[in-house]
Amino acid sequence: MPLPPPPYESATVIRTLLVDDEPPALDELAYLLSAIENVEIVGTASSGGKAVAMIREMEPDLVFLDIQMPGKSGFEVLADIVQMACPPFVVFSTAYDQYAIRAFEENAVDYLLKPVSLDRLRKTVERICRLLGGSRGEQAKNREDAFHLRTLLAVAGIGPEIARFSVECDGRNVLLNPRDVLFFQSTDKRVHAHTEGGDFACPSDLSLEKIEERLQSFFFFRANRSQLVNLAFVRSYAPWFNGKYVATLSDSKGTDITISKARVRAFRAAIEL
The missing domain is CATH 2.40.50.1020 (LytTr DNA-binding domain)
Structure with missing residues (x-):
């Protein structure tokens, strides 16, 4: 059954990378995002290591990032990209990690609880559109205010180089x-x-x-x-x-x-x- 059309239009095109180690989850998320007109999926990654490489190379606006993956977790991906000059907005997804959800509610730009609904996904994209609006300076400030990546890493227990x-x-x-x-x-x-x-x-x-x-x-x-x-x-x-x-x-x-x-x-x- 075809998905309903999006309830809004926006001139902002959000270049988006999808990261999940489960192909069905990637396919489902891509299918849902296809109903949102201003989202352009620029690639998918099935591992944290590949995600880091693609983020650095492609510099997407938005990354949908699974938390629990073999090898690098979503948190470790975040730790790798936090030093980028212009890191993407990151929306985390998880099936059951309740402690992480509590951290996201206070520190991340957004999180999605699997299975993802289309309405919830649209709200997330609408928020990203607002954050991406304005001048380059405003966008940079929005990125700084929206996620506080180092704060999230601290809450998540990803330690910095200095322990004591x-x-x-x-x-x-x-x-x-x-x-x-x-x-x-x-x-x-x-x-x-x-x-x-x-x-x-x-x-x-x-x-x-x-x-x-x-x-x-x-x-x-x-x-x-x-x-x-x-x-x-x-x-x-x-x-x-x-x-x-x-x-x-x-x-x-x-x-x-x-x-x-x-x-x-x-x-x-x-x-x-």
């Missing part, structure tokens, strides 16, 4: 896991790592900017000039004054972190769906 870092405590060097740090704070002389168990001085040659760069694959956000906060510990937030926000952490003290006015939009994009 050294801080000073009672004349000794102590190794901390970045995930245990509530926030970093820069003073006139040093940067301190604040944890539930205490505050620790970072090496004197580490500025807040360097720490932010080295921990970019973790769930950290530059809240203001002097603080780098771990978004995994944000319990709540609210508007404050002069356009600022205040974020309250889930530590025993209920620490408040000020989000500067200039960073509010990026903060909301990072913390919300």
Whole structure:
């Protein structure tokens, strides 16, 4: 039976790559997408390794990416393409991975639960069309705000190159896991790592900017000039004054972190769906 026509038209042509290790799933997704006029399928891949190569070569606008595949998983594909100058939008698909769905609901541009319905697929494409609209600068900003790839990798447990870092405590060097740090704070002389168990001085040659760069694959956000906060510990937030926000952490003290006015939009994009 033929599929119904799409309910809208768009001048935006979305160059799309489909990735799934199951041929029937690829065929079904391609069939459903054929009912959406502004989607152009530029290729399909049945493995993560092939997907990475095709993404780098073809530079598609959108990738529908299965999570669980032999060899490279969808997460590992994402880790490989995150450093691209203009990575594609990624829509994840999964049959049963409930923990991943919860992560997607907070951090990815979208996810699809198999079996995929045509109505759900159209909503996804409509969203991508909106994100692809506008100038190149607007598109780049939309990509940055929409997915936060490094954040998703951190939530998914895909570790960065650095697993622990050294801080000073009672004349000794102590190794901390970045995930245990509530926030970093820069003073006139040093940067301190604040944890539930205490505050620790970072090496004197580490500025807040360097720490932010080295921990970019973790769930950290530059809240203001002097603080780098771990978004995994944000319990709540609210508007404050002069356009600022205040974020309250889930530590025993209920620490408040000020989000500067200039960073509010990026903060909301990072913390919300």
